[in-house]
Amino acid sequence: MSMQKVSYIAVEVVFLTALLVLPIALSTNDEPIPANKAQLNSWFDRNVGPLASREGSLDPAVVEAEKNVTVVRVRTDRSGDFKTVTDAIKSVPQGNKHRVIISIGPGNYIEKVKIDRYTHFITLYGDPNNMPVMLFDGTAAQFGTLESATLTVESDYFSAVNLKIVNSAPRPDGKRVGAQAVAMKIAGEYASFYNCRMYGFQDTLCDDRGKHLFKDCYVEGTVDFIFGSGQSLYLNSEIHVIPGDPVSFIAAHSRSKHNEANGYVFVHCRVTGTNGTAYLARSWFPYGRVIFAYSQLSDAVNPQGWSNNGQNHTDSTVYFGEYHNEGPGSDLSKRAAYGKQLSDAEVKSFISIAYIEGSKWLLPPATPQV
Numbered sequence: 001m002s003m004q005k006v007s008y009i010a011v012e013v014v015f016l017t018a019l020l021v022l023p024i025a026l027s028t029n030d031e032p033i034p035a036n037k038a039q040l041n042s043w044f045d046r047n048v049g050p051l052a053s054r055e056g057s058l059d060p061a062v063v064e065a066e067k068n069v070t071v072v073r074v075r076t077d078r079s080g081d082f083k084t085v086t087d088a089i090k091s092v093p094q095g096n097k098h099r100v101i102i103s104i105g106p107g108n109y110i111e112k113v114k115i116d117r118y119t120h121f122i123t124l125y126g127d128p129n130n131m132p133v134m135l136f137d138g139t140a141a142q143f144g145t146l147e148s149a150t151l152t153v154e155s156d157y158f159s160a161v162n163l164k165i166v167n168s169a170p171r172p173d174g175k176r177v178g179a180q181a182v183a184m185k186i187a188g189e190y191a192s193f194y195n196c197r198m199y200g201f202q203d204t205l206c207d208d209r210g211k212h213l214f215k216d217c218y219v220e221g222t223v224d225f226i227f228g229s230g231q232s233l234y235l236n237s238e239i240h241v242i243p244g245d246p247v248s249f250i251a252a253h254s255r256s257k258h259n260e261a262n263g264y265v266f267v268h269c270r271v272t273g274t275n276g277t278a279y280l281a282r283s284w285f286p287y288g289r290v291i292f293a294y295s296q297l298s299d300a301v302n303p304q305g306w307s308n309n310g311q312n313h314t315d316s317t318v319y320f321g322e323y324h325n326e327g328p329g330s331d332l333s334k335r336a337a338y339g340k341q342l343s344d345a346e347v348k349s350f351i352s353i354a355y356i357e358g359s360k361w362l363l364p365p366a367t368p369q370v
Contacts, residue, residue: 033235033351035294035324037268040236044215047353048362059360061097065121065157068098071368076107085113085124085134094118101368104163106130112138117154117188125368126162128195133164141178145203149185156210158191161365167200171222171244180223182206186230190357193217194365200225201242207232207264211356224252227284231262233356234269241273241300248273248300249307251281253288255319263289263319265350271329273300282307283314291342291350293323301329306336314338323347 034043051058051066072088073080080103082088088102094116101123109132115122126132138148150167165184172179183198185206197218198205204221207230214233219226220240241248250271255262264281269292271278278300281290306320315338322332323342332341340346349355353362 030352030354032348033267040268048358048364051363057359062157062361065097065099066363069101070098071101071103073103075105080105084111085109086111089113089115089119089122092119092122096120099123101125101366103368104132106132108133108135110135112136112150114152115155115158120155121157122155123159123161123366124163128162131162131164133166135166135168137167137169138181139169139178140180145180145182146185146206149182149206152185153191154187156189157361158188160196161194164197171201186210186212190361192362203227213356213362222248224249226250226264227252229254229262230264231356232264234264234266236268238270238272239266241271241278243274246277248278249282250278251290252284253281253290254285255287255289256285258287258317260287263291265291265355266295267293267351269295271295271297271300273298275300276302278302279307280305281320282309283311283318284309286314286317289319291321292325293347293351295325297325297327297329299328303331303334304336306339308338
């Protein structure tokens with residue numbers, strides 16, 4: 001593949017953090033997420049500090065990458081380095097070892113974007129006040145489910161900040177074969193998403209594999225709209241069940257063995273919607289793991305909470321857990337018997353940055369100064 005040469009703009013990267021001075025003692029990243037949501041951001045700042053305060057704990061590859069940052073600008077009016085996100089990504093050499101921030105201007109980017117497994121340390125950044133929209137209408141019938149995504153990321157150390165990612169394919173009607181359509185597929189190790197919004201119906205977010213953070217995000221859908229085998233922490237995010245289907249499933253996790261560390265953990269999240277049709281998760285694979293803690297569960301949630309998908313043999317193997325949730329959907333009186341009410345000891349390993357090895361790689365969102 002030919003590479004278009006580009007003169008990168010040298011920039012300083014300012015990390016968004018409320019800390020103006022270094023903390024007296026650096027966190028070991030095992031500090032549990034606080035029960036009080038009002039303390040969440042201060043907890044995050046203590047545990048995910050800027051590069052300058054954490055060089056000794058981060059992976060050397062991350063330190064080197066973040067010290068040598070360039071920015072590429074994408075603008076629909078041709079005022080940037082590129083007009084499309086795809087062309088900007090193609091300009092980054094494979095095997096890249098330095099952070100490249102692709103600053104995306106406002107507007108709609110109607111393209112199917114893929115970052116392959118060899119193009120690391122990419123950040124897609126949009127203006128929080130005028131978020132760019134990445135838009136495509138691929139379906140499983142056209143591309144296969146996993147390849148239908150509007151944005152596919154297979155590389156490591158990816159980050160997305162202030163983006164709307166949309167699959168605009170029509171809502172599945174139960175008649176069209178292959179109508180499911182992915183908005184975002186993340187299959188790389190060590191990825192972070194800050195203030196990103198993902199729109200679709202069935203299979204909106206393929207959280208496929210790797211350790212990931214989703215903070216202050218929004219994901220909507222109908223059936224299995226968060227699925228895959230990722231080891232992911234969702235913080236302060238809204239999970240919206242689009243009404244209209246007789247049955248909905250939020251998560252379908254594909255953990256296949258009892259000793260796998262992966263699973264989806266939702267902390268201080270909001271499940272929104274109506275009508276009590278949505279299960280928090282279903283038994284897609286025999287050892288699927290999904291946990292909701294300190295979250296607000298609306299009456300969108302089916303009183304049973306969890307579905308074994310007609311596979312009774314998975315009742316003893318899935319790990320579906322709840323911990324100190326609130327709202328009408330958190331009533332445990334009619335929960336499926338295989339759902340777990342987690343104890344303090346059982347939930348501890350899931351509600352900290354350590355669950356995704358955050359001390360090795362996770363940094364606050366970056367802002368390009370251009």
